[in-house]
Amino acid sequence: MKPPTLSLHHHHRLTIPFLHRPTSISLSPSPRVSNAPFTVRMSLKEDGPSVAIVGVTGAVGQEFLSVLSDRDFPYRSLKLLASKRSAGKTLTYENRNYTIEELTENSFHDVDIALFSAGGSISKKFGPIAVEKGTIVVDNSSAFRMDEGIPLVIPEVNPEAMEGIKLKSGKGALIANPNCSTIICLMAATPLHRRAKVTRMVVSTYQAASGAGAAAMEELEQQTREVLEGKEPTCKIFKQQYAFNLFSHNAPVLSNGYNEEEMKLVKETRKIWNNKDVKVTATCIRVPVMRAHAESVNLQFKTPLDENTAREILSNAPGVVVIDDRAANYFPTPLDVSNKDDVAVGRIRQDVSQDGNYGLDIFVCGDQIRKGAALNAVQIAEMLL
Structure with a gap:
């Protein structure tokens, strides 16, 4: 059973082991319809937020991309961030080629929303840096979940916890994703x-x-x-x-x-x-x-x-x-x-x-x-x- 590979530009290939089904997938289709034809969705919207994905090569990072595509999330631009090891690789997503960038303290200039899934230590270091730049961070690690004043949110359960957090307000914020x-x-x-x-x-x-x-x-x-x-x-x-x-x-x-x-x-x-x-x-x-x-x-x-x-x-x-x-x-x-x-x-x-x-x-x-x-x-x- 070979792990599926994600379609990448040129000769770089990035292998993500058996996360969906044991078939070869490219990132654009929804993994739920892996054997069915699909329509490439174009989620690029000029008035949408600029989005960064931190930890894009990991299991959840990959799933972020699938979910954004499945739900036609309207983004103005997309920045794919990972460790130095993955930086420079090119990834094809929604019919476009993206170069994976190394996560640094300067990664969050003009980023409206950052989806983090790169582990607690990365979140603790870079989450506050992103917030300081005015980015709203949705963090998937356990780093901030129990911190006073940081909302821990399941949208169907307690959406009211996010009251007062607004896009383009010039104020960054941290929102924690609960444990699975x-x-x-x-x-x-x-x-x-x-x-x-x-x-x-x-x-x-x-x-x-x-x-x-x-x-x-x-x-x-x-x-x-x-x-x-x-x-x-x-x-x-x-x-x-x-x-x-x-x-x-x-x-x-x-x-x-x-x-x-x-x-x-x-x-x-x-x-x-x-x-x-x-x-x-x-x-x-x-x-x-x-x-x-x-x-x-x-x-x-x-x-x-x-x-x-x-x-x-x-x-x-x-x-x-x-x-x-x-x-x-x-x-x-x-x-x-x-x-x-x-x-x-x-x-x-x-x-x-x-x-x-x-x-x-x-x-x-x-x-x-x-x-x-x-x-x-x-x-x-x-x-x-």
């Missing part, structure tokens, strides 16, 4: 929370290799082949066998026994819901799936909410699709949502451990590169238009 697990969970939990107020939430996650980056996806693919051939699996990214196995999420474990990924769900939920009292606990597990996270979510409510009402609420929730076929025993799977924008929810049922209709169990799946990262950031940028 938090986004996927809250897309389904929030509509129910609005109706009956969640007092306690127990989340168990089943997280795909893509959440750990392109190299982790490659290792899972390599290990699968090795194990099937009776060889010792190569364990470079993770300390243990990943193929045909699952293990506790690889984020560092804290003194309270929770790992950082679990505590992100706890803290970010409270900030996004603007509710310090909601009780949240999480167990995050890495499973041998290529792309898209799944989550089992148990909700306890302040006021009763029956499963039929919950199903109706979720059916009408923006960005959510219900897959809940008990007769056929068919519910959301990672494959259902891979390369899709919507978060899927099913297994909607009353919690039998609680009296009355004060508890529900739901099962949620979402593409964590798409809605869990790139799409959410682009939606934030759209709210600025």
Whole structure:
């Protein structure tokens, strides 16, 4: 299975391992219709914002480009930024050739919106520099999420957090994109929370290799082949066998026994819901799936909410699709949502451990590169238009 390559100008080729489907892709078509004909969209608009993508060669950086194209995001100009290693390579996008530039302190002159996905240390260094130049930064790392005064935004959930941030106001700003697990969970939990107020939430996650980056996806693919051939699996990214196995999420474990990924769900939920009292606990597990996270979510409510009402609420929730076929025993799977924008929810049922209709169990799946990262950031940028 060869990794797809992105179409590049001249002799430079930039390889991004197995991020969409195992077919050769060029950047212009939507990855959701990889085998179908496509129309090259022309998103260049003279009155649109100037956009920079920081970390364009990474998994989420690539997805930024796909999402901008899919959604006809109207940009006046596009600047592609990456490390020195990638600078100078030419990338073809929407029928135009772009030279990837090295990210420096001078990269943000006349940039209205910068989409960052290059890791926390890069965001911490260059995010404030961009803001100082008047750029609105949408940051995909965890660098600023819990900082007081920096909005942590899921557009369908808490758009009001961005009030007062305006394009072309001459004032830069930082907006943080939440963790992928938090986004996927809250897309389904929030509509129910609005109706009956969640007092306690127990989340168990089943997280795909893509959440750990392109190299982790490659290792899972390599290990699968090795194990099937009776060889010792190569364990470079993770300390243990990943193929045909699952293990506790690889984020560092804290003194309270929770790992950082679990505590992100706890803290970010409270900030996004603007509710310090909601009780949240999480167990995050890495499973041998290529792309898209799944989550089992148990909700306890302040006021009763029956499963039929919950199903109706979720059916009408923006960005959510219900897959809940008990007769056929068919519910959301990672494959259902891979390369899709919507978060899927099913297994909607009353919690039998609680009296009355004060508890529900739901099962949620979402593409964590798409809605869990790139799409959410682009939606934030759209709210600025």
